[in-house]
Amino acid sequence: MNVDRQLEARILIFVVREFLDKRRATPRRDLILAFETEGVSEALCNLTNHSLLRRKDNVFPENYLPSAASFQFCDDERLRTTARTATILHALRRMFKANPGDRFYEFEELQREVRALYPDADFDEPTLRLGLYLAPDLNAASSFRLKIGGDAEFLPNSCFL
DSSP: OOOOHHHHHHHHHHHHHHHHHHOSOEEHHHHHHHTTTSOHHHHHHHHHHTTSEEESTTOSSOEEEEOHHHHTTOSOGGGOOHHHHHHHHHHHHHHHHHSOSSOEEEHHHHHHHHHHHOTTSOOOHHHHHHHHHHGGGGTSOTTOOOOOOSGGGOSOSEEEO
């Protein structure tokens, strides 16, 4: 199988930007139209097999969401999320350690904890929600139950630890 790594990188950037800018999964059709002269099907198969993309709900027609690894291949430094996600995971860990049992946490509690830990950092709501979305991919929050609904609600409003 001849894999076009440049095409895969462009597809990843397209899906990440769609996810962040339009707050939705990317339909397969949009990818085929955007890269119509190239081997999109083979590239999508390879990207999903390597967990760089995941299919939303495994239904037809296919829609794709980025995984945590997808962001690391983006050409825009602002889209690389490692440091911000680590900060959010640090806050979640502290919340978990400070509270007993299976307590329900609201998103606002995470915002307060991040502000308390990093008062000089600028963490807006979309950044925090993105960190929550990426946390399960990093196996750092496997006990989270995230609310991931329709395309407009792919980022959680609250979580369980």
